[in-house]
Amino acid sequence: MFKFLKEKLKQWTEKVAKSPKEEKSETKPEEKISKKPKKGIALKQLGTDLDAALRGEIFGHEPKLEDRENEKELPKSFFQRIKEKTGKIKISEDEFDRYRDELELLLLENNVAFEVSDRIIKELKSRIVGRELLKNGIEGEIKNALGDIISEILVKPFDLLERVIESEKKPFVILFFGINGSGKTTSIAKIAEFLKSRKIKCVLAAADTFRAASIEQLKEHGENIGIPVIAHEYGSDPASVGFDAINYAKKNRADCVLIDTAGRMHTEKNLIKEMEKISKVCSPDLKIFVGESITGNDATEQARIFNESIGIDGLILAKSDIDEKGGTALSVGFVTKKPILFLGTGQKYSDIEPFDKNKFLDKLGL
Numbered sequence: 001m002f003k004f005l006k007e008k009l010k011q012w013t014e015k016v017a018k019s020p021k022e023e024k025s026e027t028k029p030e031e032k033i034s035k036k037p038k039k040g041i042a043l044k045q046l047g048t049d050l051d052a053a054l055r056g057e058i059f060g061h062e063p064k065l066e067d068r069e070n071e072k073e074l075p076k077s078f079f080q081r082i083k084e085k086t087g088k089i090k091i092s093e094d095e096f097d098r099y100r101d102e103l104e105l106l107l108l109e110n111n112v113a114f115e116v117s118d119r120i121i122k123e124l125k126s127r128i129v130g131r132e133l134l135k136n137g138i139e140g141e142i143k144n145a146l147g148d149i150i151s152e153i154l155v156k157p158f159d160l161l162e163r164v165i166e167s168e169k170k171p172f173v174i175l176f177f178g179i180n181g182s183g184k185t186t187s188i189a190k191i192a193e194f195l196k197s198r199k200i201k202c203v204l205a206a207a208d209t210f211r212a213a214s215i216e217q218l219k220e221h222g223e224n225i226g227i228p229v230i231a232h233e234y235g236s237d238p239a240s241v242g243f244d245a246i247n248y249a250k251k252n253r254a255d256c257v258l259i260d261t262a263g264r265m266h267t268e269k270n271l272i273k274e275m276e277k278i279s280k281v282c283s284p285d286l287k288i289f290v291g292e293s294i295t296g297n298d299a300t301e302q303a304r305i306f307n308e309s310i311g312i313d314g315l316i317l318a319k320s321d322i323d324e325k326g327g328t329a330l331s332v333g334f335v336t337k338k339p340i341l342f343l344g345t346g347q348k349y350s351d352i353e354p355f356d357k358n359k360f361l362d363k364l365g366l
Contacts, residue, residue, distance in 0.1 A: 111296035111327035147366030175284035180263030183318030189221035205245030318344035
């Protein structure tokens with residue numbers, strides 16, 4: 001995750017700083033420098049993508065040897081002009097605008113939502129255009145500006161363990177929701193194992209009474225990690241399952257109740273109303289949305305609708321270990337203004353890690 005975006009960001013930054021040379025000499029059609037991104041390039045990781053763009057490896061190329069020999073015939077690049085000067089230089093608005101479309105494209109291709117990419121580009125332009133920058137430090141200045149912008153977009157996550165421990169209300173109730181197939185139930189089991197390993201006594205509530213085999217799936221997870229599961233029959237009221245699980249936790253002095261719910265599409269209004277009922281009956285201390293990192297803009301829109309209709313306190317992005325693009329994390333945080341709490345990183349119960357803004361920026365090379 002992120003490596004490809006990191007590379008593309010680096011390339012784009014370098015490109016802004018030294019504008020790739022354009023050939024004026026006659027060349028064969030197949031030798032002409034392409035100004036469009038190559039098709040079919042796997043956008044494996046967002047960081048790699050951005051670095052590549054900055055170096056001009058995707059959106060432009062270094063001149064060939066024969067072109068260097070005819071360098072007098074080529075227009076001087078932005079970097080060349082910088083190197084001929086001493087002291088400080090400025091990036092003009094026109095020079096920045098030459099490459100803004102490429103930056104927007106590589107962000108969109110890597111699952112960064114349009115409104116987020118627009119914010120990043122506008123902020124970056126306001127921070128570097130017209131400023132006096134050291135000629136040898138322009139690339140670093142652009143990267144620092146990008147890092148600051150992305151850091152400001154992401155909400156700093158709170159410590160879930162700390163919330164549970166410090167809460168005066170016992171049991172601490174966490175309600176989970178998301179769409180079918182997002183990895184919600186497995187993520188709940190991972191969180192339960194995460195808390196149990198830190199001496200937090202948990203109870204699972206199988207409030208997904210709609211999907212076939214959902215109760216059995218949660219019971220299996222419960223047996224594997226040694227945590228009790230409260231369940232009713234299929235078709236029963238999911239709110240009553242959560243209510244009974246809370247009462248069970250009170251009687252058995254459990255610290256935390258984790259409520260699984262039926263996966264539902266964000267467009268299904270009746271199911272959204274059902275979720276509102278569960279929330280009202282169970283009065284959760286936290287409402288967590290679970291989405292798939294690999295679904296990109298779909299996950300972003302799902303998170304937006306759930307937040308508007310139910311209200312969420314945090315997010316978990318499952319399957320981030322197979323996310324080839326990386327922009328989903330940036331987008332869901334921006335549109336919900338809520339923190340990403342955990343990333344799912346594999347199939348084992350231990351394969352979940354707290355989201356860290358600094359690690360995120362490091363992986364982007366910023």
